Amino acid sequence: MILRPISPSRPLQLSDRDANPPRGLPRGDALKEALAGELKKLEALQNAFYADSRRALLVVLQGRDASGKDGTIRTVFGACNPQGCAVTSFKAPTALELSHDFLWRVHQAVPARGMIGIFNRSHYEDVLVARVKNLVPPAVWKQRYRQINDFERHLSENGVTILKFCLHISHDEQREEFLERLTDPAKNWKFRAGDLEDRALWKDYTAAYRDALRKCSTPWAPWYLVPSDNTTTRNYLVTRVINEALQKMDLRYPRASKEVLALKAKLQK
Numbered sequence: 212m213i214l215r216p217i218s219p220s221r222p223l224q225l226s227d228r229d230a231n232p233p234r235g236l237p238r239g240d241a242l243k244e245a246l247a248g249e250l251k252k253l254e255a256l257q258n259a260f261y262a263d264s265r266r267a268l269l270v271v272l273q274g275r276d277a278s279g280k281d282g283t284i285r286t287v288f289g290a291c292n293p294q295g296c297a298v299t300s301f302k303a304p305t306a307l308e309l310s311h312d313f314l315w316r317v318h319q320a321v322p323a324r325g326m327i328g329i330f331n332r333s334h335y336e337d338v339l340v341a342r343v344k345n346l347v348p349p350a351v352w353k354q355r356y357r358q359i360n361d362f363e364r365h366l367s368e369n370g371v372t373i374l375k376f377c378l379h380i381s382h383d384e385q386r387e388e389f390l391e392r393l394t395d396p397a398k399n400w401k402f403r404a405g406d407l408e409d410r411a412l413w414k415d416y417t418a419a420y421r422d423a424l425r426k427c428s429t430p431w432a433p434w435y436l437v438p439s440d441n442t443t444t445r446n447y448l449v450t451r452v453i454n455e456a457l458q459k460m461d462l463r464y465p466r467a468s469k470e471v472l473a474l475k476a477k478l479q480k
Contacts, residue, residue, distance in 0.1 A: 212236050213451045216433030219425045225417050227381035229436065232444040242443050249450040250290040256454060257327065259462040261295035264325030266460060267371045270453065271330045273339075274378030275416065276406045277388035279439050280331050283378065286446045287453070288329060297322055300331040313337045313355065314362050324370060333375075334359060338423045343415045356426040367431035374456055375432060376449055377424055378439040382413060 212235045217223060232238075237245050260268065272280045288296050299320040308316045314334055322328030338359070342352045363373055380388070389410075392402040409416065428434035435452055439445040 212448075213455060214435045214437065214448050217424050217428040217436055219428055223421050223425055223436075225379060225420055225436075227383065230379050230381040230384060230438050230440040232438055232441050236444060236447075242447060246443055246447040246450065249447060249454055250287070252454050253287070253450055253457075254290045254292075256457040256462065257291040257295060259464060260327070260457055260460070261292060261325050262464050263460075263462045264465075265370070267322040267324050268327045268453075268456070269322055269330065269366065269371050269373045270327065271333045271335070271373070271375040272378060273333060273335050273375065274439065275380060275385060276409060277385050277392070278378035278380045279442060279445055280378060282442060283376075283446060283449055284329055284331065286442075287450050288327070290450075291327065295325065296327045296329065298329045298331060301333055301336060314358070318362075321366060321371060334362075335375075335423055335427070338427075339416065339419045342419045343412055356423070359427050360429055360432075363427075363429065363432035372456060372460070373432035374452060375428075375434045376437050376452070377420065377434060378437050378445060380439045384440045385410065 212233060236242065260266075272283055274280055284298060288298075297320075301316070304313075304316065317330075317334040320328065320330070337347075338352050338355050341347050342349075367373060389402065389406065392398040424434045424436065435448075437445055437448050
């Protein structure tokens with residue numbers, strides 16, 4: 212079972228039920244084994260991707276607080292050579308970033324060819340948080356959907372493959388994750404008072420996510436809705452989509468020149 216891109220023409224509920232593992236997926240130990248297999252495959256594909264260096268891969272991870280963005284990065288991209296990966300975490304914009312257009316800070320973090328860039332949150336904060344918290348007028352955030360699509364098309368036409376994952380958790384699962392953070396001293400630092408403020412705006416964020424996902428899921432930069440109440444399910448589905456995209460790239464290791472290959476004879480003497 213593999214995820215399919217969100218269709219702009221189909222309704223998108225984003226209900227709590229959508230956060231459950233989909234039917235047809237292995238369960239328990241079978242799913243863990245399947246994930247291990249996909250991670251092993253990703254390791255080999257990323258090695259070839261890094262050596263090939265003809266394209267870049269941008270992976271966008273978006274989701275509510277406690278949806279598992281950090282955990283996805285640790286597990287999925289932990290299978291990769293760290294030399295070929297770069298993680299960028301987008302927090303509240305600085306004064307310098309606010310003095311530029313909203314895509315300025317994002318464009319600087321786009322990965323180079325041969326690299327996998329992972330965005331922990333992204334430019335989509337500017338049609339989610341900015342909308343829900345009224346940081347800019349509706350006339351401003353409404354035109355950003357088109358601007359984002361144009362920006363991502365530009366990246367795609369210049370050798371950047373874009374995969375966007377919305378990690379979707381239920382209202383109850385977020386509550387459990389928050390309680391764990393407040394209970395576990397090793398996780399206290401992850402919790403902030405603003406998390407509860409955002410939780411109180413659940414319906415507003417749901418509406419904002421619906422619009423962002425449907426309006427900005429394009430052939431060149433598709434959105435995938437990832438059921439994330441179960442971490443193994445989440446990691447497996449994300450890895451499967453990435454592997455499928457890498458397999459379509461016809462990756463190949465660069466051929467060494469005749470001069471380099473001729474050096475083998477010297478070592479064999």
